[in-house]
Amino acid sequence: MASVSMESVSKSFGTHSVIHDVDLTIDDGEFVVFVGPSGCGKSTLLRIVAGLISASSGTVKIGGDDVTDVPASKRGVAFVFQSYALYPHMTVARNIGFALETMGIRRDAIAQKVQQVARMLKVDHLLNRRPRELSGGQRQRVAIGRALVRQPEIFLFDEPLSNLDADLRMEMRMEIAKLHDDLKTTMIYVTHDQSEAMTLADRIVVLNHGRIEQIGTPSELYRQPGNRFVAGFIGSPRMNFLAVETQAAHDDEHIVGPGGLAIGRSPSDAIPVAEIGIRPEALRLVPTGTGRLDCMLERVEDLGHEHFAYCRVGSGTLWVVRLPAAPNPDAIGKPAALTFDDHSLFFFAADGTRLLPSAEPFGVRSALS
């Protein structure tokens, strides 16, 4: 059983607190991704699971056993480093098989196993080379091979693809996904790239400043982000945000914002809405005067298969709109308008928590009526 659980884990370096009170459970066989901006503590958390860093407080369990003080060499996990960390003075073959040398396995059995793993990762023709003679992608495979050969209960990946070129990254991403399908071992993967998280994970753990913002499946995090941070982190291009005001008038309230935005009835009576969010694909660009929100179309990006419009809303905010087709070039630099459906809106309080719509449906009040 290779489940992993962390209970109230915290870590500080001196007075600098890096991880705050993390609670987490990972089931056997799951592929979990730790994602977050640089410095959020995801690598530190991974190293705590591995035993390379000891937690300042809290408990780490593997398979139900308390391993908090167990050294890394005894935890039965495999770690793939961002910089690959291959032994530079050993051949690829020895690098892969090195861990088996101290397990009392016969030399020919080791060689056979190394051969098998190398073939699977397509580096079997490189067995006699040294790491410095290999390309980045090849080194990465050798690093994975070194982990594989030990048949570990848990695989840990620390931003393994960050140092690779874009197309190589895509290829390796697929290989890692396939590896998980084949082996069905528990895998914990750390990355700052949210698209890697979205495509590889069974569940994603979003971290920010050493705290867990949300845990969920990619779909859950995308459709139902729990707060402003997760909403803005997951999804590319990023969700559009706009600071708004909640105004009370007579018996009902409505939300007003720049560009003539008006939305009827605040979804939560107690807490005022400070910000709204909407994804680029939920917006439609319409001629000025005909939409919910006025804007200035500043720029269009044509990526061939996709088109994005950048619109200035009010005086400061820039919104991204995904367009179905290339727009009229004459419209660039001129006023326009945006329209959307209310159910694609996300509402956030001043402290970033997501406010869910109340049971009552709310009407749409056009700013232009």
Next chain:
Amino acid sequence: MSARLARRDHLAAWLFLVPVIASMLLVAVWPLGRTFFFAFTDAFLDDPSVYSMVGIDNLIEVFNDHSWWLAVRNTLTFTVISVAIETALGLAIALLINEAIPGRGLARAAILVPWAIPVVVSTKIWEWMLNDQFGVINKLLEALGFIDHGVAWTASGSLIMGVVIFIDVWMTTPFMVLLILAGLQMISQEIFEAAEVDGIPAWKRFWSITLPMLRPAIGVAVLFRTLDALRMFDLSYVLAASNEKVMTVSIYARDRLISFQELGVGSAASTWVFLLVALVAIIIIGALRLDRAAGH
């Protein structure tokens, strides 16, 4: 870069090298050449302008001198044993300081103290500590019951070489520690982490990862220390002047030159010293080159 610019650059380079070339010609090349020259003469120090050529007679005289071979034996014994101990001890201390233990910063600073003290001073301090009647070492050993009365460390013929080696180890292990520590810190921490996670036990991590990766640093350290040890003078001289048991080849040559005023024979002895050191240097550098080539 055009050929003309390149040539101007080369000229500039040589101009910048003029001071070092001039000074080295003056204090290194010229005196060395003169030493070689005098080796073939029968000149004496009181009047060096009066001499005649004697061919290789001086060289043979030194070669046949029993004292010379004693000095060679002393020097080689001293070199081999000290360098071996300093390397092992230096490695051990470097590994210790590399660990994240409280007090390692203090140790790293303290390590520099024996190295900074002049050889002469260190020798005097240890001489005092090893004094047979009043030295603190003897008092300690007596108190612990290892001996009944103070040992005359520096008077005894068999012990004095041990004392010389011991003092040298104390003085120069810091140098080894610093070099090896620098080599250690150049190894990426992640490599050790990878080995740890992979379940490699500590002894095997040391033997198969740390040590092979330290080979270049240790090699350089051993090279420098060995060549230094071969020309050792201060320690033996201050401790026991011309005691034959610890006389090094440098002391022998200088004695012939200064004490006996034999410019000719003294220079011949110096020439032999030069050949000895050159030979050892070539051997070690050759070994290091081979080692590096094998590693590729």
Next chain:
Amino acid sequence: MTDLSLVRPARKSSAYYRGRRQVLRVLQILALSLVLIYTLFPYYWAFVSSTKQGAALYRSVLLPALDFTYYRELINNPVFIGSLLNSAYVAVATTCLSLVIGISAAYALGRIDFPQRRAVLMIVLMISIFPQVVVLSGMFELINWLGLFNRPSALILTYLLSTVPFTTWILTTFIREFPRELEEAAIVDGCSHLRILLKILLPLMGPSLASTGILAFILAWNEFLFALTFTLTDENRTVPVAIGLIAGTNRYEYPFGQIMAASVTVTLPLIAVVLIFQRRIVAGLTAGAVKG
């Protein structure tokens, strides 16, 4: 995939490992303490001995008696003070000269690409491993010819043999660390090499020059063989020789208290400088060796 029946090392309880780690930590601290005692005790003992007067010297009380008689005697000892001044004069002059020669050579060897560069570096390295005794005969002749025998200035000349290759080697390694872009802008502007060295590189090399200078100073201060050979009378001696030659009529009359006081005096400034600049010094020492 063929599964090897891997015998996994039995994983013991967390508490067991916690205990093991604590024991290990204690042993390591113990070892470190031993290293500290081994390194520092002799110097401490010299200090303690230098403060004990008369008969107290011969008892092994571990604490200093704080009697500074020997030190007062030293200050009033003209030979000792004279040797301090001689050493200071020689070491400072040697250091300055070697730094100038060294930085000039380092610029050529470290920043200009010319075909014989490697050869010159090799020769410099080879000179630094000369046994000093080997140049004694020739040096004797040279010193006499220059009329410098038994003068401390003679030592400035002879010390160049050790200090110049040393400073050259280390400064070359240091100067190589600056990126090429620094000079490329100047070269495009038509600067001469001298201007590049003086106006661009030199201002940046303060720390490097400091470390190299300190190391060269220590080298010159501690030198013994040439000082012993080329100075004859007391007033011209340098410190190492003055201390080395302090002798009584026989072993039992060694004025150890005085010797210890002299030792402490002579080395205290050295140690202070070394400790204050330890990072720079270590950088200098290891730069030469490891990167070379």
